[in-house]
Amino acid sequence: MKFTEPAGPNAIDNQTIISRPVSRIDGRLKTSGGAKYGYEQLGPNTGAAYGYVVGAGIAKGKIRSLESSAARAAPGVLAVVTAENAGKLGKGKYNFAPLLAGPEVHHYHQAVALVVADTFEAARSAATLLRIEYAAEKGEFDLQAARARGDGQPAPIEQDPADTSVGDFDGAFAKASIKLDETYSTPDQSHAMMEPHASIAAWDGDQLTLWTSAQMVDWHRSDLAKTLGIEKEKIRLISPFIGGGFGGKLFLRADAVLAALGSRKARRPVKVALPRPLVFNNTTHRPATIQRIRIGAELDGKIVAIAHDSWSGNLDGGPPEGAVAATRLLYAGANRQTATRLAKIDLPEGHSMRAPGEAPGLMALEVAMDEMAEKLKLDPVEFRMMNDTQVDPEKPERKFSLRNLRACLQLGAERFGWSRRPMTPASLREGRLYIGYGMAAAFRNNIAMKSDARVRLGRDGRIVVETDMTDIGTGSYTIIAQTAAETMGVPLSSIDVRLGSSDYPVSCGSGGQFGAVNSTSGVFAACMKLREDIARKLGLPFDSKFEGGRVASGEWRIPVGEAAANGDLVAEDGVEYGDLDKRYQESTFGAHFCEVTVDADTAEMRVRRMLAVCAAGRILNPKTARSQVIGAMTMGVGAALMEELTVDKRAGCFINHDLAAYEVPVNADIPHQDVIFLDELDPIASPMKAKGVAELGLCGVAAAVANAVYNAVGVRVRDYPITLDKLLEKMPIRA
Numbered sequence: 001m002k003f004t005e006p007a008g009p010n011a012i013d014n015q016t017i018i019s020r021p022v023s024r025i026d027g028r029l030k031t032s033g034g035a036k037y038g039y040e041q042l043g044p045n046t047g048a049a050y051g052y053v054v055g056a057g058i059a060k061g062k063i064r065s066l067e068s069s070a071a072r073a074a075p076g077v078l079a080v081v082t083a084e085n086a087g088k089l090g091k092g093k094y095n096f097a098p099l100l101a102g103p104e105v106h107h108y109h110q111a112v113a114l115v116v117a118d119t120f121e122a123a124r125s126a127a128t129l130l131r132i133e134y135a136a137e138k139g140e141f142d143l144q145a146a147r148a149r150g151d152g153q154p155a156p157i158e159q160d161p162a163d164t165s166v167g168d169f170d171g172a173f174a175k176a177s178i179k180l181d182e183t184y185s186t187p188d189q190s191h192a193m194m195e196p197h198a199s200i201a202a203w204d205g206d207q208l209t210l211w212t213s214a215q216m217v218d219w220h221r222s223d224l225a226k227t228l229g230i231e232k233e234k235i236r237l238i239s240p241f242i243g244g245g246f247g248g249k250l251f252l253r254a255d256a257v258l259a260a261l262g263s264r265k266a267r268r269p270v271k272v273a274l275p276r277p278l279v280f281n282n283t284t285h286r287p288a289t290i291q292r293i294r295i296g297a298e299l300d301g302k303i304v305a306i307a308h309d310s311w312s313g314n315l316d317g318g319p320p321e322g323a324v325a326a327t328r329l330l331y332a333g334a335n336r337q338t339a340t341r342l343a344k345i346d347l348p349e350g351h352s353m354r355a356p357g358e359a360p361g362l363m364a365l366e367v368a369m370d371e372m373a374e375k376l377k378l379d380p381v382e383f384r385m386m387n388d389t390q391v392d393p394e395k396p397e398r399k400f401s402l403r404n405l406r407a408c409l410q411l412g413a414e415r416f417g418w419s420r421r422p423m424t425p426a427s428l429r430e431g432r433l434y435i436g437y438g439m440a441a442a443f444r445n446n447i448a449m450k451s452d453a454r455v456r457l458g459r460d461g462r463i464v465v466e467t468d469m470t471d472i473g474t475g476s477y478t479i480i481a482q483t484a485a486e487t488m489g490v491p492l493s494s495i496d497v498r499l500g501s502s503d504y505p506v507s508c509g510s511g512g513q514f515g516a517v518n519s520t521s522g523v524f525a526a527c528m529k530l531r532e533d534i535a536r537k538l539g540l541p542f543d544s545k546f547e548g549g550r551v552a553s554g555e556w557r558i559p560v561g562e563a564a565a566n567g568d569l570v571a572e573d574g575v576e577y578g579d580l581d582k583r584y585q586e587s588t589f590g591a592h593f594c595e596v597t598v599d600a601d602t603a604e605m606r607v608r609r610m611l612a613v614c615a616a617g618r619i620l621n622p623k624t625a626r627s628q629v630i631g632a633m634t635m636g637v638g639a640a641l642m643e644e645l646t647v648d649k650r651a652g653c654f655i656n657h658d659l660a661a662y663e664v665p666v667n668a669d670i671p672h673q674d675v676i677f678l679d680e681l682d683p684i685a686s687p688m689k690a691k692g693v694a695e696l697g698l699c700g701v702a703a704a705v706a707n708a709v710y711n712a713v714g715v716r717v718r719d720y721p722i723t724l725d726k727l728l729e730k731m732p733i734r735a
Contacts, residue, residue, distance in 0.1 A: 050117060053258055330443050453523040470499060527571075586682075
């Protein structure tokens, strides 16, 4: 199904099941322990062995020698895998360093060996017997120093250029009545998902089965085939449930490759789970940024010049953090420029983490907008609305498919009670607590991706949906079931959903806020094809109604299952979008508001209230969507106040590499959160008239918290996270 033009009414518009707050159909499995994750697929008494991954003890250099004889002789050990005996390995499309080091070491905790034994404890114990000598080399681990030296190159943001320029920024900025020129920084951050990267591999001849935790089944399968040098068709990959990903499981990692290699050596199924320190240092993370933002405006508040320059670092071949992406699209301004610079940094790979680009970019841009509003003596909400636009500011000929930022700002201000915000910082007190209000706009692009599905009708009227789409805790099973039930006119209880296997048609996968809208659109397309097949089989018109488990046309009311009386009917189709993204700019919008308290004596910060207003087309399931947004809001509080991977600039590693030292919000840190979804449809974006929403809930949150802290105490912190030490010396003198 090629979707290239705005669609009229379709089966989804009935909204008898879709857009309803349906509880997760997989909820009972997850709450009862019945949902089996990748590492749990083969339990005790299945003959599975255990692998323990050893990570490099240096950040850059070579393995001079690796003595494994003692480990091989240890009790229970079945095999030791190193680069010397692993055979020739390739490198996947999405990996920027080999997943098994040797002799070159590219980053700290890059895998150098796997010890396989009968038990996990035996494998771990034997791993301590490996004797590895390194020849360390000098590496670059300091982004600030690299930027100061100018050691960065222009780097494109995926398909978009590194630099953009419209009009005469320098001239307009020089002439502007009010100017802002500030620099902001965001730290390296970890996905810190609950489930570690974990896999089980088993060979049957030259056929490999891999149970793993993968957001993108086809990406993992393709890259594993390329790494092992085998045909993709010889790999069966299964990932039915994922215990959190946030982008950290988009790409093939060492657990999967080493499980496959270990299983081949041991001639048994092998289970490999990365120890928590290796999750932080061996896998990917969100890279740090240094961002300079300049804004020039006239006294009436209209922006006449805006520029955003961002620096980040990565290994050779790695991408930049696209922090300037939102600035290219969010606000009007005739004269504008953006620049992205990438420095070579020898830290572990930097890559996608929830809302890559927009999340750290808005941490800077939305604070800059707040600072600019103060200079102009304008309300921050009013300033943003004054500079709203309905066209791409860099390409005015291209309109947004739907843009309701103004409505989000207005409704959010009204519901939050923004009018009570103190205009003067540090002027509202409750006893020893300063009170502050903050807000920020939210922006995240909508990504259209091809996605396929297969639907099967049985004689009993039950419908089975098969697609390799994954569920990372987002509710994929539920919204896919809702889509099929709505389209086929059957109860939700008549739908069986099968996900996360390479046996099924290739979907868009989970990530980038593209999973829900594209996977359901693919299921919708397959269901529409099945409807045609059913109508043809029953001798009814293609425009027959499907409702109440029956196909209706004129006087006819035939149970849908009768079409499969002589055998199952199977239809396979998908969605693709043609040149839609070239003709329209598709984005999602929102507004975040929060209230904080800051202790006058200790500078302890607490978030007291939060509100998100989101405009993302049709909301497929308000209950699961709200869950996504409040989770993202929580993540935003972490980014604002606590999350930071601390870099040891001598050793070249993240030293707080576990869930004890890498701080994230807990229940006590988060108040009640309100979420409002605008009632809107975007018929241009997809057959579902929906767009993504999960990452929109994060974009702008950290800036809203930062702006609230400033409003509370009058201290502007431009280097995240905002910690006590950055406030204490500058706190107002308590009366």
